[in-house]
Amino acid sequence: MKDQNQDPNKRSDNETDETLTNRQGHPVTNNQHVRTVGDRGPTTLENYDFLEKISHFDRERIPERVVHARGAGAHGYFESYGTYGDEPISKYTRAKVFTEKGKQTPVFVRFSSVIHGGHSPETLRDPRGFAVKFYTEDGNWDLVGNNLKIFFIRDPLKFPDLVHAFKPDPVTNVQDGERIFDFISQTPEAMHMITFLFSPWGIPANYRMMQGSGVNTYKWVNEEGNAVLVKYHWEPKQGIKNLTQKEAEAIQAKNFNHATLDLYEAIEDGDYPEWELYVQIMSDDAHPELDFDPLDPTKLWYKDQFPWVPVGRMVLNKNPENYFAEVEQAAFGTGVLVDGLDFSDDKLLQGRTFSYSDTQRYRVGANYLQLPINAPKKRVATNQRDGQMEYHVDIGPKQNPHVNYEPSLLNGLKEAKQDGQDHTPYVEGELQRASIDRQNDYGQAGETYRRLSDWERDDLILNLVNTLAPCHEDIQKQMIDHFSQCDPEYGRRVKEGLEKQKGADTHRQPQGGADGDAAMHAAEALGH
Numbered sequence: 268m269k270d271q272n273q274d275p276n277k278r279s280d281n282e283t284d285e286t287l288t289n290r291q292g293h294p295v296t297n298n299q300h301v302r303t304v305g306d307r308g309p310t311t312l313e314n315y316d317f318l319e320k321i322s323h324f325d326r327e328r329i330p331e332r333v334v335h336a337r338g339a340g341a342h343g344y345f346e347s348y349g350t351y352g353d354e355p356i357s358k359y360t361r362a363k364v365f366t367e368k369g370k371q372t373p374v375f376v377r378f379s380s381v382i383h384g385g386h387s388p389e390t391l392r393d394p395r396g397f398a399v400k401f402y403t404e405d406g407n408w409d410l411v412g413n414n415l416k417i418f419f420i421r422d423p424l425k426f427p428d429l430v431h432a433f434k435p436d437p438v439t440n441v442q443d444g445e446r447i448f449d450f451i452s453q454t455p456e457a458m459h460m461i462t463f464l465f466s467p468w469g470i471p472a473n474y475r476m477m478q479g480s481g482v483n484t485y486k487w488v489n490e491e492g493n494a495v496l497v498k499y500h501w502e503p504k505q506g507i508k509n510l511t512q513k514e515a516e517a518i519q520a521k522n523f524n525h526a527t528l529d530l531y532e533a534i535e536d537g538d539y540p541e542w543e544l545y546v547q548i549m550s551d552d553a554h555p556e557l558d559f560d561p562l563d564p565t566k567l568w569y570k571d572q573f574p575w576v577p578v579g580r581m582v583l584n585k586n587p588e589n590y591f592a593e594v595e596q597a598a599f600g601t602g603v604l605v606d607g608l609d610f611s612d613d614k615l616l617q618g619r620t621f622s623y624s625d626t627q628r629y630r631v632g633a634n635y636l637q638l639p640i641n642a643p644k645k646r647v648a649t650n651q652r653d654g655q656m657e658y659h660v661d662i663g664p665k666q667n668p669h670v671n672y673e674p675s676l677l678n679g680l681k682e683a684k685q686d687g688q689d690h691t692p693y694v695e696g697e698l699q700r701a702s703i704d705r706q707n708d709y710g711q712a713g714e715t716y717r718r719l720s721d722w723e724r725d726d727l728i729l730n731l732v733n734t735l736a737p738c739h740e741d742i743q744k745q746m747i748d749h750f751s752q753c754d755p756e757y758g759r760r761v762k763e764g765l766e767k768q769k770g771a772d773t774h775r776q777p778q779g780g781a782d783g784d785a786a787m788h789a790a791e792a793l794g795h
């Protein structure tokens with residue numbers, strides 16, 4: 268006889284398909300009133316429906332991401348070209364996501380701003396996150412990037428200090444340009460990033476019209492186990508648009524969710540945003556001929572020396588159905604690589620790789636990888652068991668349920684066969700705490716300053732002057748010195764701007780108002 272309790276559609280005579288239930292499956296007969304002694308109360312404590320409803324509500328929020336809390340996401344696919352220039356891409360990587368021409372891999376992308384909370388304005392001067400999860404046949408690959416191609420620091424030990432300086436003051440809870448530049452003035456490697464960030468490149472017009480970059484140096488590994496160093500870049504087919512401070516303020520006055528809405532509405536309208544993925548390659552060595560280290564994330568690899576080669580395209584064609592389940596609970600990390608892709612020795616990358624899954628076990632929970640948005644779209648069979656919120660057992664189809672260990676002769680899980688040769692770099696050196704040799708903190712920052720167009724340079728100077736004006740004089744002097752070392756004109760213009768502002772009424776604010784022109788500005792890719 269069929270066990271009627273197993274029939275998920277079974278219901279009592281009083282229920283229809285529309286009937287509200289609680290999570291125990293009890294039909295809810297009164298969702299308007301708590302149970303009370305008489306109509307005026309007091310309320311009784313055994314009110315299970317009410318307690319379940321309110322205590323679930325009390326737990327609706329999980330901790331925000333400590334950085335990149337404000338974001339928007341979308342689903343789509345990545346299509347591989349199968350080649351690297353004139354060569355088959357398999358010469359450089361055996362990653363299946365790339366090797367077959369025309370192969371489509373599902374993706375989920377989350378765009379974000381960095382510093383402020385989950386509902387902060389999307390017009391703020393801030394790097395933008397560009398995180399892509401590829402659900403490949405070999406399991407997931409996350410490419411966790413930003414819109415800008417470089418970063419503030421090169422050592423992960425500095426990351427909490429960097430973020431604290433940019434986050435609101437712990438006393439006033441207000442972001443303060445003086446705290447930002449107190450830290451930055453003593454962090455010369457940040458000059459390149461600051462030059463981008465305080466120019467219009469620090470406020471992309473929306474998510475569809477911005478670039479993306481992996482920033483850190485990774486490796487590709489081929490069938491023979493040979494590696495090359497690589498950098499990844501996303502180029503929007505929609506073109507690139509950035510905003511002056513004044514343009515951003517005009518948008519913010521009316522709509523502080525404009526980037527989320529822009530993405531959502533474009534996809535709803537069938538105007539699917541698309542990016543092409545470009546990869547730059549360097550041979551896997553220290554490159555003593557360069558004036559920078561290829562593992563330094565504060566540096567660009569200039570296009571004329573290291574060409575951008577397209578390897579595929581990405582289309583976003585589906586909005587999330589539930590923001591919390593898909594966007595808020597999404598968990599990306601730099602450790603999530605597949606066969607044929609590898610880490611480089613970039614220290615910042617290695618520090619990041621610990622941080623992401625660590626914070627996600629705290630933010631989402633120990634079983635965060637079982638959630639549909641994070642789980643790979645292929646079989647998962649592990650010996651990991653239990654933990655808070657375990658949703659199902661990751662058991663293999665033929666696995667003996669008594670055997671949750673390996674090795675075993677009793678039908679336990681077995682190791683996979685290795686595809687291709689291992690990449691086995693030889694590493695030696697003295698254990699030490701030291702910076703890389705070729706720091707060259709100012710060279711590329713000066714070059715970026717000179718490559719900006721006139722309106723971008725004007726806006727950069729204005730934004731820097733407005734933010735530095737209320738800062739302590741020692742900080743101003745230090746910053747003028749740094750900018751002068753990037754380019755004498757750069758330092759001179761900031762100095763002159765600050766002298767003009769002396770005595771003027773300057774509010775403490777990190778961004779300042781700018782005199783730009785009212786239209787949005789299309790940007791060229793700066794030749795990088």
Ligand code: HEM
Pocket residue numbers: 331332333334335338377378379395396397398411412413418422423424426480481482483597598599615618619622623626627630
């Ligand atoms: C998010 C750490 C550098 C891009 C995060 C989160 C942490 C973190 C803890 C929150 C993750 C979560 O709650 O799910 C670090 C550390 C860094 C670093 C320790 C340096 C040592 C970078 C760099 C980039 C970057 C260089 C750009 C290439 C992102 C993005 C997100 C993020 C895009 C948001 C991911 C999402 O949408 O869920 N980072 N980060 N981070 N980080 Fe980093």
